[in-house]
Amino acid sequence: MQALSSDVRVLANQRLGSGCFLLSFERAGLVFQTGQYLSLRVPGSREQREYSIYSGEAEAQLTVLVKEVDGGLVSQRLAGLLPGDLIHVDGPFGYFTLEPARVTGKPLLFLATGTGISPFHSFVATRPDLEYTLLHGVREVADLALSCGFAPGRVITCVSRENGGTFHGRLTKRLVTMPISPETHAFLCGNCDMIYEAFDLLRAEGVSSDQIYTEVYF
Numbered sequence: 404m405q406a407l408s409s410d411v412r413v414l415a416n417q418r419l420g421s422g423c424f425l426l427s428f429e430r431a432g433l434v435f436q437t438g439q440y441l442s443l444r445v446p447g448s449r450e451q452r453e454y455s456i457y458s459g460e461a462e463a464q465l466t467v468l469v470k471e472v473d474g475g476l477v478s479q480r481l482a483g484l485l486p487g488d489l490i491h492v493d494g495p496f497g498y499f500t501l502e503p504a505r506v507t508g509k510p511l512l513f514l515a516t517g518t519g520i521s522p523f524h525s526f527v528a529t530r531p532d533l534e535y536t537l538l539h540g541v542r543e544v545a546d547l548a549l550s551c552g553f554a555p556g557r558v559i560t561c562v563s564r565e566n567g568g569t570f571h572g573r574l575t576k577r578l579v580t581m582p583i584s585p586e587t588h589a590f591l592c593g594n595c596d597m598i599y600e601a602f603d604l605l606r607a608e609g610v611s612s613d614q615i616y617t618e619v620y621f
């Protein structure tokens with residue numbers, strides 16, 4: 404695996420949804436497995452944070468999807484980067500990956516809140532043949548833009564604070580109404596409250612804990 408710990412050039416910074424942005428930068432030979440994350444910082448600053456890779460394994464550049472957190476130290480700095488600026492990249496890290504034993508012939512359920520959709524975007528960009536159901540929870544209708552790039556028939560969008568999407572309410576409220584096979588392999592990513600609640604719901608449906616993979620953002 405070709406890891407990276409260096410400054411690279413930003414290639415694009417594009418707003419998406421309400422307060423999110425897609426930041427693309429040079430790949431510089433980095434090799435990663437879909438589902439892994441990078442640690443990023445702006446050169447000259449000390450603070451660095453983790454961001455899941457949004458782009459597919461075969462893409463020429465690396466992209467991350469970031470929410471600009473109010474008062475957030477690193478996300479605000481990243482939001483201000485322009486093409487040509489430098490960004491420091493360490494990685495890749497993490498085990499939230501599509502191992503063949505996890506996915507071959509298994510019903511796949513992807514659960515994401517907000518920018519937690521990022522590793523799933525990378526999964527699907529890397530493996531367009533993948534059969535899955537994705538539940539994506541967002542607060543506002545504007546954030547439905549985050550689920551672009553997925554086959555519409557595979558995505559259930561849950562909007563909690565406004566009317567819109569496939570379902571009005573929290574992701575876990577929709578999950579509880581779904582038939583879940585105990586054979587399911589479930590990938591959960593984003594806010595810890597959703598992850599704890601969904602984990603318990605899946606266990607109650609007979610899904611073994613070693614078939615539930617989690618990536619907690621905050």
Ligand SMILES: Cc1cc2nc3c(=O)[nH]c(=O)nc-3n(C[C@H](O)[C@H](O)[C@H](O)COP(=O)(O)OP(=O)(O)OC[C@H]3O[C@@H](n4cnc5c(N)ncnc54)[C@H](O)[C@@H]3O)c2cc1C
Nearest residue numbers: 452453454455468469470472475476477478518521620621
């Ligand atoms: C493995 C991993 C992968 C991650 N991948 C992503 C990713 O792909 N995209 C992404 O946007 N973030 C991701 N995060 C979260 C990210 O690392 C930062 O925590 C986030 O950007 C806030 O950093 P900050 O320095 O701006 O805010 P800070 O100054 O560190 O903290 C401000 C406050 O914001 C809260 N917070 C953190 N994230 C959010 C959020 N999304 N929404 C609301 N409040 C939040 C924190 O709990 C804290 O209280 C990931 C975290 C981990 C551990």
